[in-house]
Amino acid sequence: MPTTYASPIAGLPPQTALHTGRAVFTEAYALIPRGVMRDIVTSYLPHWKDTRAWVIARPMTGFSETFSQYIVEVFPGGGSERPEPDAGAEGVLFVVEGLAAVTIAGKAHALKPGGYVYLPPGCKWTLANKSDAPVRLHWVRKRYEAVDGIDIPAPFVANEQDEPIIWMPDTKNTWGTTRFVDPTDVRHDMHVNIVTLEPGAVIPFEETHVMEHGLYVLEGKAVYRLNRDWVEVEAGDFMWLRAFCPQACYAGPDRFRYLLYKDVNRHMKLGL
Template sequence: MADSPYASPAGSLPGQHALHTGRAVFTEAYALIPRGVMTDIVTSYLPHWTDTRAWVIARPMSGFSETFSQYVMEVMPGGGSDRPEPDHGAQGVLFVLEGQASLAIEGRTHLLKPGGYAYLPPGSAWSLRNTGTAPTRFHWIRKRYEAVDGIEAPSAFVANERDEPIIWMPDTDNRWGTTRFVDPADLRHDMHVNIVTLEPGASIPFEETHVMEHGLYVLEGKAVYRLNRDWVEVEAGDFMWLRAFCPQACYAGGPGRFRYLLYKDVNRHVKLGPQ
């Protein structure tokens, strides 16, 4: 849509004369799901959602990435759900790519447009409906909330990334920064979903290697991304899925900003053995 800068799946299928060779890969440390493979035939339909389909781009897998699932939802005009979340212990984040949606949380209604962000606590009563005249596409990231004795669960909130500042990393001349929707020191939250921005020519100049799992959906631009042992080209609409300790770095290729929606698990002790 003209009012949205963000990439979203186009659906459909390539022609029968197209070469099949592409960039999709699944390794022991990461997966790359390019935009071109998010076609009609890989969508799913979800219980209690009407006129809706979903690209499931991440799910917990033993021995890989285990903390979250991520969907790209496509809701047609008039579609949606009054019973969206089947897991009472799951929290969620919604991020709107295009279109608009009416989101009701505990009886209060919010209109979400591109850049709209909603945090949905575990056990919250919420519903969503496409009240526009065009399809609405948004990310839905889900994680089982890890409660901690003496720390209350977070409250729901709604924001838009266009109203939030970019917090630039030190010594980068305002070329690499993060839009944060939650204070990193707020221990009520056990996951963060942020937006990372790199200006053309900027880089993440070292191989980050850490315990947090990642889902990275490219909203805008292109870059060369270091994933474990490989340098891979990525562009708007691609998804990268990283297990814990997968080394990662980045060079932003330009000509415009490179931006991605980033999931990571945070602020909890490591589980020791089966729980």
């Protein structure tokens, strides 16, 4: 089945556009719909050339606590030789448009849409756009939680189109996850996976768990349960879910897929 990847529509809406939209920010979740990811809300990053970013999650009180997430747009000739300012941060890159040239510890990699990179803390890497068209990619960043006696994971490069979907039991292969890391590998303290629901598939119960989530809809549309609300979402939307925020889903008439962040495999910090 052909794969598509949504990304911001950019530009600005016309002056005649209706103001009413779907954006909402609550104590348990936030929805940043595709229609508000416009030029005027982009940010520019130090040591990045000809690049801008939509910051769709950042650690702050009452919002994302464990991660940040950018949609980075790199124009031809742009990129960075010093992309990550925090030596304690790990990262995942996921390419949704264009061709990116990534170098990790001196080894070059050409990434097309679906390209996935895990970058451990302290990893030396660069990114460049050597093509004649813009590159768009997600960059998920988290402060790595080191554990005594457990090694830091090594960097790796993959493409989601080469990875199998692991279907949930008793779903007739309609709800599954593309996993880039073994869930039992406790070296990793975050997972960035892709969830797929075939047309009409459901998450049939209100998941309520300790993991914080960031969900970027890559393809399709659905009705998603967020805390007390059923919310319509579509390709290009971003959802943030606080830990223990109930969630469920009814997929729409087409395949529904999203890029999913969650924090995993660590003890809970005690105290404030």
